[in-house]
Amino acid sequence: MPDQSIPQARTPEAPAAEPVPGAQGISRRALLGTAGATGLALGAAGGAVGYAAAPARATALSSVGADRVMFHGKHQPGITEGLQARGHLVAFDLAAGAGRKEAAALLRRWSATAQRLMAGEAAPHDDTDVARDAGPSSLTLTFGFGHSFFGRTGLEKQRPGALDPLPDFSSDRLDKARSDGDLWVQIGANDALVAFHALRAIQKDAGSAARVRWQMNGFNRSPGATAHPMTARNLMGQIDGTRNPKPADADFDQRIFVPASGEPAWMANGSYAVVRRIRMLLDDWEQLSLSAQEQVIGRRKADGAPLSGGDETTPMDLDKADARGEYVVPANAHARITRPDRNGGAAMLRRPFSFHDGIDADGTPDAGLLFICWQADPLRGFVPVQRKLDRGDALSKFIRHESSGLFAVPGGAAKGEYVGQRLLEG
């Protein structure tokens, strides 16, 4: 590629064993905090094309492009970082004839691409230049394995029990073609072109080894659009994620990540992602009065405070009753049912994107939430909460689960390693 000062091309099969310049192991993963505390990526480390090399603590607003998340680490990126403005979810199925060897080569290519793009560098080969001029913009790429992956690669014995199919929920209306998949990639960034660029690179890397099974686009608020940048509202207008576990919680790691000594060994420091495309029936929802909406949720729409009083972070008083003796937070309110201390202590971390794929022929919006939750064990995280919701959540009339996936997301790659190597070469 003449005329371009991008790094040397690397053949798809070559290992990314040597450290890439600029990709120092400075772990500066900002931690998710939708309650407004700690959510933004901190500072701008070096390595991005055209950006200062000195690590510096900068405000979020001056570093939208330069903000960088490290590829290497104990955990994969894209789990505890703050919400990103743009996201792509994509599932792949291995091609006929592709097995463990091809999967290993693919994960090696993907890891090399992720490492470079997250550093703001060009893709290892045939970069499209779509992200050129931009910094990494907090780009993250996260890779996971679905239930079907293990049979196709002869690795059944390595399949975690936690990947057993989720139970059926009576309210599910799942489109199988947009559910599951051998491999799952989550892409997030604070710039839409950076995210799209990564999606193209990942798809190109797949080559003849895997084909796209489904792909979805999502978004969150832009950095700087609010005075409280991490106030995450969903498309119902509701503040979302208030009761997410906080990284500062003593048991955060235990709830979200498989322990270093966990089973199977290749999932050490990994996590399980449940992915649901949850359509919001906004025309119905928006016909409710504000107070009716608040009864459905159990929280005030304006500030997310529980109906029992206080502010967003005040614990909900489930027993508080009004003059007539009725619960102030109704028995079927969404926030009551999902309340962490009645569900094993919030054993999942929700980190969603909103989606909007246009307006259907009947005028209804094809919009809602790309619900993504992270947990050490889906049977203690997503499943018990969803079971309760399935039985009597006031919100269920206004949403529809349209697709579902469950993926084993291994721990982060060490230097010289690729994601999933401990599984594929174990």
Added chain:
Amino acid sequence: MPDQSIPQARTPEAPAAEPVPGAQGISRRALLGTAGATGLALGAAGGAVGYAAAPARATALSSVGADRVMFHGKHQPGITEGLQARGHLVAFDLAAGAGRKEAAALLRRWSATAQRLMAGEAAPHDDTDVARDAGPSSLTLTFGFGHSFFGRTGLEKQRPGALDPLPDFSSDRLDKARSDGDLWVQIGANDALVAFHALRAIQKDAGSAARVRWQMNGFNRSPGATAHPMTARNLMGQIDGTRNPKPADADFDQRIFVPASGEPAWMANGSYAVVRRIRMLLDDWEQLSLSAQEQVIGRRKADGAPLSGGDETTPMDLDKADARGEYVVPANAHARITRPDRNGGAAMLRRPFSFHDGIDADGTPDAGLLFICWQADPLRGFVPVQRKLDRGDALSKFIRHESSGLFAVPGGAAKGEYVGQRLLEG
């Protein structure tokens, strides 16, 4: 709506005659400059919920949310402002039985909504709260009338000749269901939730008077993602808009806007928008080598400089030949064919969004450009350039025009007026 400090509800039919608090006529429309000069919205004027009221010159990065574009003005907003990170295009058809009276009431509602949302305030009635906590985020709403509008409202005599259907181009592959429409609304903002919120409000305002005909989503780079925030790359990786006319050009207004004395009188200070969904055949495009791509475009991909030398803003030397006597900028290069001084002097202003609506079943991306161009006269702007492109543009193999619309966008509303009032009550 208890518990909320949003302004009083206003019934859909009530005129927004009185000035809305905070919506002062401070015209601070930043001017489009994709070459990097003047593109960003300047400063943050008052009026947005929770933001400082004092007009202040602020950097783009510190004012993503607070940046505000004025609704009232000589021209409608959304034409000369800098590119926005998120956009929605939506066309409506009037409902059966709806005529001039219903259209006038609808434009009155839309104008009231646009005025309030662009000031960062809640919608006039039943606000969804989706944009709550955010500033206006440079939101703009722009309204236009299609050819079919005039027949349905008995206003044929007011229909501009400039709305005559565009000629057929041999390369068109138009989906009629996603083309044209009685009414067109362009929504842009630097925050996706703010833009979505506006789309919902506009659709709700339509009520039973009009139904959505088609709707498309687009995006541009996030503010702050690049050191040169207005360097607009499209999804081919190409710098786009280099040769756009600049507001500082002496003949800018003349080329882009209908004169105050123009015909028909209701279009004074208006403009005509050509809207094309241009799909990019990225799998084919990305198989070209860098130099082959540059031959197709006639500019260097890295920096947008013409192949004849210089930098992005250097005039292209069309006659320059190489040692073999061949044009350095090939005869069928896109940038040669579209070169303004061979096409009546760039009589159109391009202000696009990229789009990406997922990946088709065969693995190809449904992505490209929501091409929007503005001109005083489509027969001097879009049409002659597109005719030339249709005959021999090297780029045509890599793109596909999938839908088309042409809309008459009246001048901006004066205080107490609604958009289109001079047509509908003329």
